[in-house]
Amino acid sequence: MKNTIKVERAKKNWTQAELAKVIGISRQGLNSIETGKFIPSTVLALRMAKAFDTTVEVLFQLEDTEG
Amino acid sequence: MKNTIKVERAKKNWTQAELAKVIGISRQGLNSIETGKFIPSTVLALRMAKAFDTTVEVLFQLEDTEG
DNA sequence: TTATTTTGTCAATTATACTTGACAAAATGA
DNA sequence: TCATTTTGTCAAGTATAATTGACAAAATAA
Numbered sequence: 001m002k003n004t005i006k007v008e009r010a011k012k013n014w015t016q017a018e019l020a021k022v023i024g025i026s027r028q029g030l031n032s033i034e035t036g037k038f039i040p041s042t043v044l045a046l047r048m049a050k051a052f053d054t055t056v057e058v059l060f061q062l063e064d065t066e067g
Numbered sequence: 068m069k070n071t072i073k074v075e076r077a078k079k080n081w082t083q084a085e086l087a088k089v090i091g092i093s094r095q096g097l098n099s100i101e102t103g104k105f106i107p108s109t110v111l112a113l114r115m116a117k118a119f120d121t122t123v124e125v126l127f128q129l130e131d132t133e134g
Numbered sequence: 135t136t137a138t139t140t141t142g143t144c145a146a147t148t149a150t151a152c153t154t155g156a157c158a159a160a161a162t163g164a
Numbered sequence: 165t166c167a168t169t170t171t172g173t174c175a176a177g178t179a180t181a182a183t184t185g186a187c188a189a190a191a192t193a194a
Contacts, residue, residue: 032182039181044182
């Protein structure tokens with residue numbers, strides 16, 4: 001799964017630590033999600049989408065092999 | 068977190084077992100998600116949204132306390 | 135360059151999603 | 165009613181998400 005967290009974060013000029021705090025997760029946890037190391041829960045995806053004023057689908061995209 | 072899986076499933080006239088197969092999860096796993104026992108991964112949420120031709124936000128809603 | 139912040143990553147632990155197998159309750163259909 | 169399908173739930177196990185603490189690489193600012 002791909003994500004556009006880094007881009008959305010840049011738009012808001014937020015650090016990983018700041019975003020992590022907003023969505024209630026550790027900085028390392030957010031880093032692992034952002035770098036594709038692991039897949040977040042739907043609650044975290046929804047919180048992130050809300051924080052960025054966007055949708056889960058804009059933030060996260062299934063790969064062709066994951067469809 | 069609330070969800071509208073049961074309703075979307077009814078629209079398509081799918082059983083839990085059928086939907087579970089489509090998204091690549093066990094029947095009991097899907098049941099636990101549908102009944103709110105646990106929170107699915109974002110990949111599963113995206114697959115479900117795709118299967119239902121809808122969005123993650125339509126399928127899953129944060130409670131006021133989870134925002 | 136030097137100092138500071140930000141990011142990436144590791145190890146070890148904890149929490150939880152997801153699995154299979156099983157069985158009963160509930161719903162559906164004959 | 166009787167049979168069949170569907171759903172809910174339990175237990176025990178596996179997989180993985182998420183945690184903290186730590187440290188170095190990379191980026192940013194002075």
